[in-house]
Amino acid sequence: MAICSRIWNFVIFLLSLYIYLEFAKQHKLVMKEKLFPEPPNNSRDNSSEFRPLKIPPPPFPIRPIFLSAKSQLLEETDHLSHPLDYDFYRHSCPKAERIVRTVVQHLHRVRPDVAPALLRLIFHDCFVQGCDASVLLDPSDEIDSEKESLPNLTLRGFDLIDIIKSKLEEECPGIVSCADVLVLAARDSVALSGGPFYPVYTGRRDSVAAYSNLARDVLPSPHDNISLLLHTFASRGFDEKETVSLFAAHSIGVIRCKFFKDRLYDFNRSQEPDPSMDPELVPLLRTKCHKRRSVSSPESQPCSCDFSTEEEPGILMNHEGSAFGTQYYHSILQGRGILYTDQQLMAAEATGNWVRAYAADAFLFRRDFALTMMKLSDLRVLTAPTGQIRFSCSKVA
Numbered sequence: 001m002a003i004c005s006r007i008w009n010f011v012i013f014l015l016s017l018y019i020y021l022e023f024a025k026q027h028k029l030v031m032k033e034k035l036f037p038e039p040p041n042n043s044r045d046n047s048s049e050f051r052p053l054k055i056p057p058p059p060f061p062i063r064p065i066f067l068s069a070k071s072q073l074l075e076e077t078d079h080l081s082h083p084l085d086y087d088f089y090r091h092s093c094p095k096a097e098r099i100v101r102t103v104v105q106h107l108h109r110v111r112p113d114v115a116p117a118l119l120r121l122i123f124h125d126c127f128v129q130g131c132d133a134s135v136l137l138d139p140s141d142e143i144d145s146e147k148e149s150l151p152n153l154t155l156r157g158f159d160l161i162d163i164i165k166s167k168l169e170e171e172c173p174g175i176v177s178c179a180d181v182l183v184l185a186a187r188d189s190v191a192l193s194g195g196p197f198y199p200v201y202t203g204r205r206d207s208v209a210a211y212s213n214l215a216r217d218v219l220p221s222p223h224d225n226i227s228l229l230l231h232t233f234a235s236r237g238f239d240e241k242e243t244v245s246l247f248a249a250h251s252i253g254v255i256r257c258k259f260f261k262d263r264l265y266d267f268n269r270s271q272e273p274d275p276s277m278d279p280e281l282v283p284l285l286r287t288k289c290h291k292r293r294s295v296s297s298p299e300s301q302p303c304s305c306d307f308s309t310e311e312e313p314g315i316l317m318n319h320e321g322s323a324f325g326t327q328y329y330h331s332i333l334q335g336r337g338i339l340y341t342d343q344q345l346m347a348a349e350a351t352g353n354w355v356r357a358y359a360a361d362a363f364l365f366r367r368d369f370a371l372t373m374m375k376l377s378d379l380r381v382l383t384a385p386t387g388q389i390r391f392s393c394s395k396v397a
């Protein structure tokens, strides 16, 4: 018995040593790797784009390898000029970020649509008037809800935000804003679905209004061409590189047939498939998305479609794990982008170059995606004394 147990302990010891050495090796490898690679030599701008990162140390290591690359402290000046604070709730609700993470982790295990839903929510919130949780407001007499405006039809996950918020209210009532909940939850769900982890500032406050008309006007559509797309993203301060990296959000979730069916059957009213789509992909997608439904609801007017999204067929974009992002760019390079806008990334030289760069270099992509998400999360935030802290995210307090 005793010998048996000693052998067993030795095996365990060897195993731990092996794991430790593997980890150390990986760690060293990554540190040696070009952490801040040169831009693709055909990219347009070469000036300030590739400065090393200066971001604060993360509160917890979800992706230690990614984080080890950039644990330098935020520059003092950056910090002072920033409207938000790092770890804003450290005194008022120290468990806030941990609670968000725990709930998101739990939800992620039971519902695979959590990450895509939260990513879409944060994009729709931040892109419209800023990250102020305006997208979460229900319609009422005073609120012309963004939920009602056309692009919101694909939005889900409001219930996820409510669940997280109610947990926070139990711990520290009236302290954590819905805008912060959304940003933190999106950040954690990206990491859980194989994307990079990135630190976010907190201290946002919630809007007292929604902006449904603005939502209709400024949100990009799946039918936008590249010039319109770049114009839309530039209006929110995103350059070509950032625009291309944000599109990696399309590497998870389900894309409904109604958003791309015209490309399979009647592109640009030609009765032909979209010539920019890989001809081998067309029959494959046709088996998922039948023509019949499109006859009764022309694709050029998506708003006349059947809104019952639960029954609406779609394509699962399950490029998760280590392939988050890079696999998506590979698909585009092969003409296998699902949406017209996805494939349009190849229609301009600058964006096409970034697609190539990200397909080839996962590390470059992860860094840029993290930076762009951080930028998105900080768009036009409300801070005290403006805005408010809602008790229920769907209602003005």
Ligand SMILES: *[C@@H]1O[C@H](CO)[C@@H](O)[C@H](O)[C@H]1NC(C)=O
Pocket: 041, 042
């Ligand atoms: C980029 O650099 C590589 C290696 O230096 C070279 O082979 C390639 O032709 C360059 N591409 C362009 C577009 O300049």
Ligand SMILES: *[C@@H]1O[C@H](CO)[C@@H](O)[C@H](O)[C@H]1NC(C)=O
Pocket: 044, 045, 046, 047
């Ligand atoms: C890129 O860098 C080179 C050398 O530093 C410089 O001469 C050139 O003007 C830069 N190009 C752009 C677009 O900034």
Ligand SMILES: *[C@@H]1O[C@H](CO)[C@@H](O)[C@H](O)[C@H]1NC(C)=O
Pocket: 225, 226, 227, 228
């Ligand atoms: C892109 O779309 C816009 C709006 O639909 C249109 O005005 C523009 O001509 C299009 N550009 C190209 C290059 O097709």
Ligand SMILES: *[C@@H]1O[C@H](CO)[C@@H](O)[C@H](O)[C@H]1NC(C)=O
Pocket: 268
């Ligand atoms: C759509 O068809 C029209 C007329 O045939 C043509 O002028 C236009 O360039 C086409 N647009 C696209 C995006 O192919």
Ligand SMILES: CC(=O)N[C@H]1CO[C@H](CO)[C@@H](O)[C@@H]1O
Pocket: 147, 148, 149, 150, 151, 152, 153, 303, 307
């Ligand atoms: C489900 C839903 O909210 N649908 C609305 C989406 O937006 C359109 C147009 O703004 C409305 O007509 C729908 O009722």
